[in-house]
Amino acid sequence: MIQFQYERVTTAKAAISGLANNSNARFIAGGTNLVDLMKRNVTAPTKLVDINMVPLKDIQQQNGKTSIGALALNSAVADNKLIIEKHPLLSQALNAGASAQIRNMATVGGNMMQRTRCPYFYDTALPCNKREPGSGCGALQGLNRMHAIFGTSDKCIAVHPSDMCIALVALDASVVVAGPKGERRIPFEEFHRLPGNQPEKDNTLQNNEMIISVEIPDNAFNKNAHYMKVRDRASYAFALVSVAAALHMDGKVIKEARLAMGGVAHKPWRLKEAEQALAGKPATEETFRQAAKIAMQGAKAFKYNAFKLKLGPNVIVEALKNAAGLV
Amino acid sequence: MNEAFFDKKDYKPLDRVDGRLKVTGAAKYSAEYALPNMAYAVLIGSRIAKGTIKSIDSKAAERAPDVLAVISYVNAIKVPGYQPKGKHPSEPSTQGQPLRVFFDNKIVSNDQPIVAVVATSFEKARHAATLVKIQYNKEQHMTDLEANAAKAVLPASGKKNPKSPTADYDRGEKNAFESAPVKFEAEYVLPTEVHNPMELQSITAHWEADDKLTVYDKVQGTKMTQKNFAKEWNLPEENVKCIATFVGGAFGNGLHNWPHETAAIIAAKQVKRPVKLVLTREQMFTMVGYRPRTWQKIQVGATKDGKLVAINHHSVGQTSSYEEFTESTLQQTRMMYASPNVSTRYRILPLNLATPIWMRGPGEATGAFALESAMDEVAHEIGMDPIDFRLANYTESDPDKNMPWSTKYMRECYEEGKKRIGWENRKLKPGSLRDGEWLVGYGMGTGTFGANRNAATVHAELDSDGNLVMHCAITDIGPGTGTAMVQIASNTTGLPTEKITFHLGNSTFPNAGLQGGSSTVNSVGPAVLAACNALKEQLITMAAGKGNAAFTSAKPDDLMFDKTEIQLGGKSAKLTLGDLLKQNNIDKIETTNESKPDENRNKYSMNAFSMHFAMVHVHPFTGQVRVKKIVCCADAGTIVSPKTAASQMIGGATGGIGMALTEDAMMDHRFGRYITKDLADYHVPVHADVPEIDVYFVNKPDLLADPVGSKGLGEIAIIGVAPAIANAVFNATGKRIRELPITPDKLI
Structure with missing residues (x-):
């Protein structure tokens, strides 16, 4: 493993400034995907900002929406009474993902930020435009059984792997993000992006932005x-x-x-x-x-x-x- | 040993004697020996499938903190046993020569180990490994089995010896199939499967002196390892020690000594420190063998009332370019059914892959998928129940060897299995049964494996307090060998199990073969029996010598212990062990006994048999298969250790679910690289895939096979499971999937 800096922060503000001036710095929370990527030499951050101590684990109901903190654990959300009652679709989706052990580590924000599981992305001996722009798409002419059928480009046919996000996009959720310039809301459908000519970009987060929470508007879909x-x-x-x-x-x-x-x-x-x-x-x-x-x-x-x-x-x-x- | 030996009313199944050590972490595996001054090696594998290494730039790695060496063919010390003419001294898995690691710049398979980075910690070695820059001269590789099947060859063993199991085989008329009233023909494909035991392959190599090597190594044979490394390093055998006290599963991949082991030994020699080397999960796919992808074609001819006329069975399996790996894919076809005409053709295809190695139920599990699927297909075609069809072709002697069976109790398995799975609910017509939206189907498959037996020696010591301590070099890769041996000794002597210890997994202990091919209880068990009887004889002689008249004509079978009291014929002879030894001025007695196969092996065909039944649900729109119940029936002779034996069957059936439904090491042939190479992408069954597994043992001893009466269990636990599930899927859906695994995409 390549050596890197490690910083633990306790506020969102400190987290955001922890990323400043270092395009190769990453947040780490549960680490259930990032650590794998580091072990396989797919990604090599020079700095990890540990955000586990930032108080963003709350799940609450107010002003006609349910707000879920970005650091709420997947298992905590899936088992939350409010979620089970008001958004059972989300609870079901979370429980369909990964394993109990991983759900106990993975956070809501981390789930959204996880990278594709395309095998060409994970093997540095194989071409992948997402990992190494310009190296080609191994899956396009390769073993693409797991791959996309919608919105593909000739640069990338990888799929987004999350279950949780499928429920969130269906429920018209929005993503609250904070950055150096303050907070903004991104409709969930616009958070992740299609590969186009820039498959290395998975989402529309700007530099130094951090996911604060996900909001689900009240709805009548719980029955x-x-x-x-x-x-x-x-x-x-x-x-x-x-x-x-x-x-x-x-x-x-x-x-x-x-x-x-x-x-x-x-x-x-x-x-x-x-x-x-x-x-x-x-x-x-x-x-x-x-x-x-x-x-x-x-x-x-x-x-x-x-x-x-x-x-x-x-x-x-x-x-x-x-x-x-x-x- | 009489038939009721393990059938006593008060016989209690023993828990694993080492269970507590295992679950508390006290059991030490090969990567857990912390030796003073230990260094850590990380292997770098080739990124091409064929060619040569153009250059290795290791400067940055060598400069990295606490790196001790970067070893490759450029600077590796000469291994004395490597022969210049392409020879490696260790035993090949069959024909050919194992890969000589760090010998030259040739690349013969992807991820072939080509560089070892050694540092004072694992993390530092792993970091430095990322700094090594390797350039290659690429050559055209060949990794695709089906695309190159026409280039497959008859293995050298079959060429040399027409009686070899790999040779072409014809019984009866060669063309009988052509004129059969019912003709069936199909092709079946089994993908490459990888053993993937929980414990990663690991070795700690320690040169205790310039000419004295100790390896803590994850292997299935300590003696094999000792011999191989003695030859490789040109040392007397007694200077090489192999310790494998605990092995965390292996399924066959410890039956060969692999390049990573030699790499660690080279590294230890070179840095003059003990070196630990643990493979990564990805390297488990490329460096320690696999079940070869195999294409099979089978033709079955039958009469309309269900009598077999002919079976022709052809298979092509993968091997490497440097070793001819072979397995018994076609054995079952030659002897399972009373077909007057049988032809088999076994071929292998050398590819730019590492060498395969036997994986649980080796060739038989592969062959059984074709044979037992085909039997089901023919039964369906002639409108017969597949069990009735098999019974109509039951054979009371081995039609291949022309010998009587030593024992065969398959009829009992058919009866009991049918009852337990609820076979009466099965409909002949596929797709007839439903449970809600789910289609329901029943299927079965049979399996067989030779009741193998090797010579084995056990040393036993009995002290005056009645403690019996035994030693044998055999390994235990998980089935519970120590537990079974303790039970044999307890049953033979009457000593309580807690007074008996069986030490294993060390090459300095008395000789035993490999733990493989379902041979351990059949081989080591008789040696335990012999040692126990020898101890009893010593006691009888001693007792008689001290004037105990009752003992003068006693035989070992007459003597049993009740705690430390020696009893003859069930009656107390009023003699305690301590007193007897004291009278003779000794504090213990000991013996070393060998037991080996006898001439019965030339007179009888000795085999274990299994039969697996599956009930499955298949979702018609999503293609998901859920195995709802499995019944495993085994005719494996005496069941020495009922609890661990049942666990072994459950494990085998679980492996069979993987074969049938999930396991597939997929390779992108453009690169000759696997793309499913971790446990997230290479799917072994998880708990949710494994239903209730009901195990039935016939439990009748085969005393012709060996004095314990055991026929072996490890392989038959998996052989026949995959076709049972595939047949059940057909019965549920009417869809016949002939290329495993049966994933949802194949059923919609």
Whole structure:
């Protein structure tokens, strides 16, 4: 491991100034991804600013929204009574991710900041534009079974690995970030970005900004919500395809729907057109199948991930059926 | 030993004798020996699959803090046993020559160890390793099995000897398949699988003198290791010591001595300090063997009422460019069923990969996937229950060797397994059963493995307090060897188990072979038995010599202990061990006994058999498979240690779930590099994948095989599990997946 500076801070302000003047400084919280990346020589920060002591672990309800501190642990959020009651979709998504041990270390902010699990990104002997811009995309012509079908570029077809973020994008969350110039809010859908010509950039955080919290507006999706994750083993694996589905029901009719997919794009993939197609329709398998068809428009497969074109809509339908209580 | 020996009413399964040491961390593994002045080595692997090293720039690494050496072919000391003409002195896994690490600039596989960085701490060595700059001359590599299958060759062993298990084999008519009323043909692919035991491969190498080497090494044979390194370093065997008291799983990857071991020994010699070297999890995929990717084609001919006419079975497996690795992929096909006509063709393909090594249930598990899937497919085609189809082709003698079985109790397994899995619920027509949205299916597969036995020697000492201490060089990679041996000794002598200790895993102890090929209880068990009986004989002679008339014509079987009281024929002879030894002016008696295979091996075919049943749920829209129940039935002879034996079956079945559903070392052939090479991407089953596993043992001794009556268990625990699950998936869905693993994408 390459030698680095380590600084422990207790306030957000100190954390932010800890990054100043060093583009190679990184925050560390649970370290469940960053430490792996350092061990594999994928990333070599010259400074780590440990933010675990910054008091950002609170989960609270006020002014029509639920606010979750950036340093709240994944397991603490998943098990939180308020979250289970008001945003069960988020709790389910968190519990579908990683392992109990990792959830006990990983934070909400860290979960959002985790890098892709593309194997070409992790092996420094292989090309990867995300790790080493200009070196090429190993996955494009390679073993791309796990890779994206939406929003890809010829520079990168990696997927965003989080489960939590799929629920958060579906729930219209916003991200509160603080930087040298003060606080701002980023709609969750705009937090992560598509690879385009800059796959090395995963998100829209500016230099020296820090995630403070995530806010979820109050909603009526807590009665009919389901997170479904299909993976290569029953637990502790990244999604082949996952779907966050939530319905606001009026009797047997869908008043409003929320739908997002994981394992299919470089960012949590919100399906707004499919949501619109569901609104006002009866909650039937036929309705769901139609919405799934709309959801998959524009999907493009590569050599080994064509199955996602079929699995994707199937998981959408299954997730919706579960959300609607049809299963 | 009579049939009821391990069947006594008061027989209590013993907990692992070393269980407490293991769960409290007191058990010491090979990376846990802290020797004074120890240094740490980190290996750098090649980043190309074939070519030569153009240059190694190690200046920055050498200047890094506390680095002791950067070792490569450029500056490595000469290993005396390396021969100039491409020879490595240690035993190859079959034909060929193991890789000589740091010998020259040639690269023959990706991640081949080419540089060792040695420093005063692991972290410093790892940091310095990132500073070494290596340039390569790349050559065209070949790593793709299926694309190059036409270049596969008959192994040298098969070429030389037509009776070799790898040679072409024909029984009956060669073309019988063509004229069979029912003809079935299919191809099956098993991906490369990696052993991935929990404990990483590690070695601590210590030159105690210029010509005296001790290695604390994660291996499956301490004697094999001693011999190999004695040859490699041109030392008398007694100057090399191998210690492997505890081994944290191996599944076969400790059956060979690997380049990293020699690298640590070179490093220790070069820096004149003990050196510890632990592989990374990624290096476990490339430096210590794997189950070779294997393509198989099988043809089965049958009559319409379910009698086998012919089986033709062809396989092509991976090997390296420098060793001809072979395994018994096709053995089961030759002897499991009463088919009058059988042909097998075994081929291997040398590729730019490291050498494979036997992985649990070695070739048989691979072959059984094709054979037992094909049997299920043919049964389906002729509309027969797959168990009835197998029973219709049951064979009462070995049709390959033309010998009677020593024992075979598979009928008991069919009956009990059917009952326990609920086979009566199975429908002949696939896709007929549902549980909610989930499709339900039942499947089974059988397995067999030779009841192997090697010579083994045990030293035993009995003191006047009734403490029995035994020693043997055998290793225990996890099955509970010490526990089983203590139970054999306790049953043979009547001494309580807590008074018995079995020391193992050290090359200075009496000789034993490898812990591999399900041979340990069959080999070492009889030596324990012999040593216990020899001690009893000494006591009888002593007692008779001191005028105890009852002992004059006594035999070892007549004598049993009740604590420290010696009893003859169940009656107290009013003789205590302490008194007897005192009368003879000694404080202990001791013996060394060897036990080895006898001539029965030339008269009988000796095999353990297994049968695995699976009940699965398959989601029709998401393709997820959930194994809901597994029943494992084994005809493994005497079950010496019921608790650890059942654990071994559960572990094997779990490995079988991995084979069937999750494990796949995927390689990008453009680079000849694995892309699934950690435990996040290479999926072994997690708890959520493993259902209730119900174990049934026939538990009838095979006294022709060995005096303990045991036939071995380690391999049959996994052989047949993968096809059982694949067959259950077919029964649930009507979809036949012939390339493992059965991941959701293959079922939607």
